[in-house]
Amino acid sequence: MQPIWPSTATHSRVPEHLDVAVVGAGPFGLSVAAWLDDLRTCVFGTPMHTWRTLMPPDMLMRSAWEETSLSARGRRGRIDEFAAEQRVERQEPIPLPLFLRYADWFRERFVAEHDDADVVHVEPAGAGFRLQTSAGREVEAGTIVVAVGVTPFPYAPPLFAGRMQSDPRIDFAVRHSAFADLTGRRVTIVGAGQAALETASLAADAGGDVEVLARSPVRWFADREPHTPRGPVDRRLYRIAYPVVGYGPPPINRLAVHPDAFAVLPWQLRRRLTGRLLRAGGSPWIRARVEGRVRLTEGVAATGVDDHGEALRLRLSDGTERDADLVLLATGYQFALDRLDWLAPGLRSQVALDRGWPRLDRRFRSTVPNLLFVGYPAEGRLGPIARFVLGAEFSARRVRGAIVRGGAPGATGSHPRG
Ligand SMILES: Cc1cc2nc3c(=O)[nH]c(=O)nc-3n(C[C@H](O)[C@H](O)[C@H](O)COP(=O)(O)OP(=O)(O)OC[C@H]3O[C@@H](n4cnc5c(N)ncnc54)[C@H](O)[C@@H]3O)c2cc1C
Numbered sequence: 069m070q071p072i073w074p075s076t077a078t079h080s081r082v083p084e085h086l087d088v089a090v091v092g093a094g095p096f097g098l099s100v101a102a103w104l105d106d107l108r109t110c111v112f113g114t115p116m117h118t119w120r121t122l123m124p125p126d127m128l129m130r131s132a133w134e135e136t137s138l139s140a141r142g143r144r145g146r147i148d149e150f151a152a153e154q155r156v157e158r159q160e161p162i163p164l165p166l167f168l169r170y171a172d173w174f175r176e177r178f179v180a181e182h183d184d185a186d187v188v189h190v191e192p193a194g195a196g197f198r199l200q201t202s203a204g205r206e207v208e209a210g211t212i213v214v215a216v217g218v219t220p221f222p223y224a225p226p227l228f229a230g231r232m233q234s235d236p237r238i239d240f241a242v243r244h245s246a247f248a249d250l251t252g253r254r255v256t257i258v259g260a261g262q263a264a265l266e267t268a269s270l271a272a273d274a275g276g277d278v279e280v281l282a283r284s285p286v287r288w289f290a291d292r293e294p295h296t297p298r299g300p301v302d303r304r305l306y307r308i309a310y311p312v313v314g315y316g317p318p319p320i321n322r323l324a325v326h327p328d329a330f331a332v333l334p335w336q337l338r339r340r341l342t343g344r345l346l347r348a349g350g351s352p353w354i355r356a357r358v359e360g361r362v363r364l365t366e367g368v369a370a371t372g373v374d375d376h377g378e379a380l381r382l383r384l385s386d387g388t389e390r391d392a393d394l395v396l397l398a399t400g401y402q403f404a405l406d407r408l409d410w411l412a413p414g415l416r417s418q419v420a421l422d423r424g425w426p427r428l429d430r431r432f433r434s435t436v437p438n439l440l441f442v443g444y445p446a447e448g449r450l451g452p453i454a455r456f457v458l459g460a461e462f463s464a465r466r467v468r469g470a471i472v473r474g475g476a477p478g479a480t481g482s483h484p485r486g
Pocket of ligand 1: 117
């Protein structure tokens with residue numbers, strides 16, 4: 069049986085010198101750490117923070133059972149192994165609490181060192197890095213793997229971007245996982261993806277008068293969900309059409325699982341395909357919660373925003389106006405290196421960017437020796453596989469290749485091609 073590591077979630081002991089520090093304890097960070105179990109590797113951050121705090125606790129996952137596995141070396145740590153060991157029945161759609169239980173099980177078994185604290189500062193030190201945590205701990209690490217997901221990078225359309233710095237009535241939806249009483253308050257959500265619709269449902273639960281503004285008709289994914297009941301022939305056809313769930317229409321959805329093929333496509337095509345493969349929409353369970361409780365206004369964009377007494381007045385592309393007490397933006401994500409302000413400015417300035425994204429090689433290495441990026445920051449090169457749990461195994465295996473085969477820890481070699 070696999071040795072059971074002591075859980076270090078609350079009483080973490082961090083070695084002073086690490087081979088590898090992984091920043092972020094989501095599915096990607098935990099999997100990377102598990103693949104580096106023979107090195108001194110520590111993963112930093114609250115385990116599964118995004119999932120625990122930013123998603124509705126009774127959320128149902130969209131990804132199919134097989135596509136929702138974290139990964140350890142030797143094909144270990146998959147959700148099937150968890151289910152068999154813990155005598156858990158396969159459930160689809162997967163309830164979020166079950167996924168969180170699985171992630172905790174995975175961390176306890178396969179991640180040797182973990183520190184709950186966030187990383188607040190990283191600077192170069194010799195051939196590696198010096199890192200400081202929110203708990204005041206200082207460690208040195210030969211290699212840093214940045215695995216911070218999408219949440220540091222919410223995108224604000226220009227109309228709102230400047231204003232929201234100083235206006236508390238405008239915020240990112242991703243910053244709200246629960247609301248205090250919103251009775252009598254008008255809440256406008258801009259965007260119509262899963263996150264927008266979940267926020268709308270939560271705001272309605274809190275008594276708000278909620279409207280969602282969508283540029284195009286809201287897409288509901290019912291027909292594409294893996295869990296929709298189908299006869300045997302339809303099931304087979306579905307599996308041929310959708311080898312993985314969550315990525316756009318066939319046949320281009322196959323590209324999502326071939327990141328190396330994706331990476332050689334011209335930049336513009338890559339971005340267009342990514343947009344198409346990750347097209348926004350809502351799962352059936354959220355549809356049941358918003359329809360009839362939230363106004364869905366489709367085919368409009370906000371074109372202006374002004375003060376109107378205590379409220380904000382939004383001008384819309386159809387010539388109408390809306391007054392709102394709170395405007396929440398769920399308008400996607402855009403990578404911006406400056407959002408990682410815990411990387412020392414001198415270090416950030418050495419990370420070469422390609423149209424705003426870190427220039428990475430096929431093993432996730434940036435142009436700063438021994439500084440790697442996995443998950444969303446790698447989407448610019450490797451496409452949508454970077455956005456779903458499905459990409460954790462691919463990424464972790466490649467990172468191991470970079471660190472173990474690329475040289476000794478702390479010496480992963482110089483950056484090859486972009
Ligand atoms: C509403 C919604 C539903 C989704 N449903 C699915 C689904 O069904 N299936 C699926 O595969 N994907 C789904 N996703 C996508 C999901 O977010 C990603 O699959 C997954 O979280 C990517 O893992 P990650 O480790 O890259 O990022 P995350 O899970 O976001 O983990 C990154 C972690 O880094 C931490 N962090 C950031 N900065 C620091 C720091 N300085 N120090 C320490 N820690 C730090 C964060 O707190 C976070 O815990 C969904 C996303 C949303 C928004």
